[in-house]
Amino acid sequence: MAFLDVGQGDAALVTTPHGQQVLVDGGPSPSALTSALGQQMPFWDRSLDLVVMTHPDADHITGLVEVLDRYRVDGWLDNGRPDADAVYDQCMARLEEGAVTRQVVRAGDRLELGSGIVLEVLHPGSELVAATDADANNNSLVLRLAWGQASFLFTADIEAEAEHLLLASGQPLPSGVLKVAHHGSAGSSSAEFLAAVDPAYAVISVGADNRFGVGEDTYRKQINVRVDHNFSDAHRLHGSWSWERDDADNNFFQTPDGYGGIISGSP
Numbered sequence: 069m070a071f072l073d074v075g076q077g078d079a080a081l082v083t084t085p086h087g088q089q090v091l092v093d094g095g096p097s098p099s100a101l102t103s104a105l106g107q108q109m110p111f112w113d114r115s116l117d118l119v120v121m122t123h124p125d126a127d128h129i130t131g132l133v134e135v136l137d138r139y140r141v142d143g144w145l146d147n148g149r150p151d152a153d154a155v156y157d158q159c160m161a162r163l164e165e166g167a168v169t170r171q172v173v174r175a176g177d178r179l180e181l182g183s184g185i186v187l188e189v190l191h192p193g194s195e196l197v198a199a200t201d202a203d204a205n206n207n208s209l210v211l212r213l214a215w216g217q218a219s220f221l222f223t224a225d226i227e228a229e230a231e232h233l234l235l236a237s238g239q240p241l242p243s244g245v246l247k248v249a250h251h252g253s254a255g256s257s258s259a260e261f262l263a264a265v266d267p268a269y270a271v272i273s274v275g276a277d278n279r280f281g282v283g284e285d286t287y288r289k290q291i292n293v294r295v296d297h298n299f300s301d302a303h304r305l306h307g308s309w310s311w312e313r314d315d316a317d318n319n320f321f322q323t324p325d326g327y328g329g330i331i332s333g334s335p
């Protein structure tokens with residue numbers, strides 16, 4: 069599992085022990101994404117088993133056009149909500165040209181990735197969210213990856229409305245690692261939602277010099293206040309964040325500058 073260093077946006081690569089590769093979003097920059105993928109994948113590997121487009125915002129999908137041009141993509145997941153965005157159109161055109169299998173998924177759908185690893189879709193439900201201030205964000209695909217003792221919640225850019233729906237849905241939210249929604253911005257990560265997810269670690273993907281003029285420290289403090297355990301050692305990362313499992317089934321993470329920790333031990 070690697071949260072990729074793509075600047076102000078989101079991209080994560082899941083690589084299972086049997087070599088299944090799933091890319092969740094592609095960040096805002098084709099060059100940043102291909103360079104980050106190049107660090108995670110062998111140079112000869114030019115294929116991805118699955119690409120997930122959580123929602124069609126530029127900071128999540130701009131890199132995906134390049135991925136569809138340069139890699140063989142075997143499958144594609146999205147929420148089925150059309151968008152007027154030009155980059156979205158480019159992605160859809162390439163899916164058609166490349167005869168990529170596209171699947172629209174909703175809450176309740178589950179994908180088995182092998183090795184006992186399951187990717188569960190938690191949101192949106194069968195009815196898309198409408199009439200919120202940010203419908204595109206609130207319809208983001210929310211995914212929970214259950215991998216042995218470790219679990220990861222990918223919240224894309226959902227805001228408070230979608231968080232309330234997730235809480236009300238009764239689906240299991242507790243996860244060891246939370247990819248914090250909407251780059252840590254104040255409209256997401258309500259106290260109730262963070263309490264339900266109860267993560268040991270929270271990852272905020274944000275550009276070092278982001279256009280919103282808010283420093284990483286501010287984002288981190290907001291989350292730090294709300295995730296009150298194990299998060300006192302908030303750490304600024306430069307480069308991709310990766311998670312691995314060792315021979316003794318310990319789950320640990322490591323950053324390029326040597327910071328790391330155990331997510332959970334063997335059962």
Ligand SMILES: [Zn+2]
Nearest residue numbers: 077125127225
């Ligand atoms: Zn975003």
